[in-house]
Amino acid sequence: MGKFLQIRVSATTYDPSEVQRAWPRLFGLVTPNRPTPPHEPEGVLELVDALWDIVHYGDLDKTVKTTLSPFVEKALAVKEQLDNALAERRASQADTLTYELEDILTDMERVAPKI
Template sequence: MGQVLQIRVMAQTYDESEVEKKWPHLVESAWQLPQPPGLPHGVLELVDDLKGRLDLGMMSADMTENLSETVREAYNLKVRLEKALGDWKASEANTISYDLEDVLSAAERIAAKIKDR
């Protein structure tokens, strides 16, 4: 790293519309639709906002009961991902990113069942 030029390793959602396509029930649970422009609405923001709504009691009782464990697992993976990136462990972060997406997909299946009741 130079004295002026900083090198960063980061994770960012390439196409935010894919988040809504892949996890529509989670997106609906986390954000107002349509989403306001100018704010990032990627994978990591989805995890943060789901955890925030869970912690603040802003989810229905049914969603809280059925999703709390999975949302917390996703949040813990997000924290691990950010730590791996901070430690310049891109390969580890890449592995965690797949685990995080898998957990979000599991949460989506749970949310879909709840919404379909």
Template sequence: MGKVLQVRVMAYTFDPDDVRRTWPLLYTQVWGERSPRPDEMRGVAELVQALDDGLRFEPWDGRVKKVLEPGVRSLSALMQQLETALGDWDPRQANSLSERIEEGLSELEKELAKA
């Protein structure tokens, strides 16, 4: 790695609209119907963080919190593991974790639909 040009391993959501289309109930739960600010990213990582923040700070219905809490805690842990894998330059582990995160969000979406 050079002194000026650095190599990074990272994960990001290519098209944030995919998040809204794939998990519409979760998206609306955390961000409502308002449009994002021009500088606001609403990708997968941001969705997981917003869900975690919502559980802690938002006055969500108790039933919704009860449904979301176990899955959100698990997703937050997976996101931390993903950050570690990226920091360790372990793309294989990072890819596996990204798939588990997406699967977890899909499961939460189904659970939220039942609430």
């Protein structure tokens, strides 16, 4: 890094509309519980945070919370690993973690209730 310039490595969702198409049940769980529309487009990382919020603080059936909780905890842990890999400029590890995170969301989608 230079004296004035800072190098940043980040992960963003290329097309946020694809998140809703890929995981419609999960998106449906978090969307109606938002008091106001989000200020920025929803992406994969934002979905993980919203799922954590709804499972821990939302008005979901206890069985649904119990079913989704292990997936949400695992997704949040992988998201944190991804953040750390990006901060340490380990692009290869970050790439691997993005696939792992998407796989967790896909597995969670299979067990999520239809909304």
